[in-house]
Amino acid sequence: MLDDENDHASPAADASDDAFTLPALLDGFRVLDFTRVLSGPFATAMLADIGADVIKIEPPHGDDYRAVGPMLNGESALFTVMNRNKKSLVLDLKRPAAIELVHELAAKCDVVVENFRPGVAERLGIGYAALAAANPRLVYVSISGFGQNGPYAQRPAYDIILQAMSGLMEATGSPDGPPTVVGESVSDIVTGMFASWAVLAALLQRERTGRGQYVDVAMFDSTLSFVTTSVARLLFTGKPPRRVGNRHPLSAPFGIYRASDGHFALAVLNLRLFQQLATVMDRQELADDPRNASDETRSSNEAELRREIEAWAAQKPVAAVVAALEAAGIPAAPIWNVEQALASPQAVSREILRAFDDPRLPGLRLPTQPVRFGGAADNQTQRAPRLGEHTDALLADLLGFAEGRIGELRAAGAFGEA
Secondary structure, X not given: OOOOHHHHOXXXXXXXXXXXXXXXXXXXXXXXXXXXXXXXXXXXXXXXHOOOEEEEEEOOOOOHHHHOOOEEOOEEHHHHHHOOOXXXXXOOOOOHHHHHHHHHHHOOOOEEEEXXXXXXXXXXXXXXXXXXXXXXXXXXXXXXXXXXOOXXXXXXOOHHHHHHHOOOOOOOOOOOOOOOOOOOOHHHHHHHHHHHHHXXXXXXXXXXXXXXXXXXXXXXXXXHHHOHHHHHHHHHHOOOOOOOOOEOOOOOOEEEEEEOOEEEEEEOOOHHHHHHHHHHOOOHHHHHOHXXXXXXXXXXXXXXXXXXXXXXXXXXXXHHHHHHHHHOOOOEEEOOOHHHHHHOHHHHHHOOEEXXXXXXXXXXXXXXXXXXXXXXXXXXXXXXXXXXXXXHHHHHHHHOOOHHHHHHHHHOOOOXXX
């Protein structure tokens, strides 16, 4: 753990020497990670990408995600992606010897992240108060479905539950159809992003005050914060947003439209762009129509505009439609699946996927955190760990345990059944 300001000093101003190597952003910071499944592991993966030493504490049977498909060569895709760049240490937290080890490890860490049900960490003896007593610089982050307090705090939470209760699902889908699940685990991912942001903010304050703190991150709060435009519309109109299908709820033409061989996306947000669209379509009368004079009136006239646009595009393939619109400076795009997006020249240029060396999964590429930092080392690219792979090494390196001491703990069941 880093205990004084000098450990975080910036490189010297004259350190432009060719031999100087930029440090990783979180080089030297150590994270004790009790999270499993998705939101928590995603948060700690983002920290590990930029250099944090993340120690993943797993139960003897491992993170549940290790058994969730799709599988390749016996390895879970979801576990592999969400636990890149981490080390695995197995502890049976039902054993007093394991709890003692947690206290010793936490004393040498900067951050603890957990996503137990509220109250579980305290009952185990590894809550914030217990661990911060020996390490007041500790930043302790709890991730849960509904937060540590409130009438719903003890409710179980999964991504679909939070989508349902945040207004996101109710605002997604066709107006004459049912509420629709977003095609990604958006509540989990957004919560993980907020949690990683919270870690960095709390560490920054610790550098100023010398003390850590407890941080409460709720999936419910995070997802409500994510539906920003829906909240804004409610606050200003007093009406909750309703489903509008494949179009923008306030602007037009702004949505998904049909061409001869598929669909394309079109985004017209102002009068200038609409006039350009009318020119491309050779329909100047649309630009002259007073119903299309403002974004608000075009939105009211959306159904007729959709008919006009799709009649124009009906005899053209998507590629030709998009090319014509882009040539006129009108934002438009084909509808890609994730394979097409990752294979695109832009994704390749930006290195959205990085090569990871894992003999279990030859040729493996994994995503990494996407932000580019000009003053730090590149993201880490280490494979996900085998279950308990680093148990002995971590106890030896961090706590100075000899082989005999580790053997005693193993015999006592600290790592599961002997």
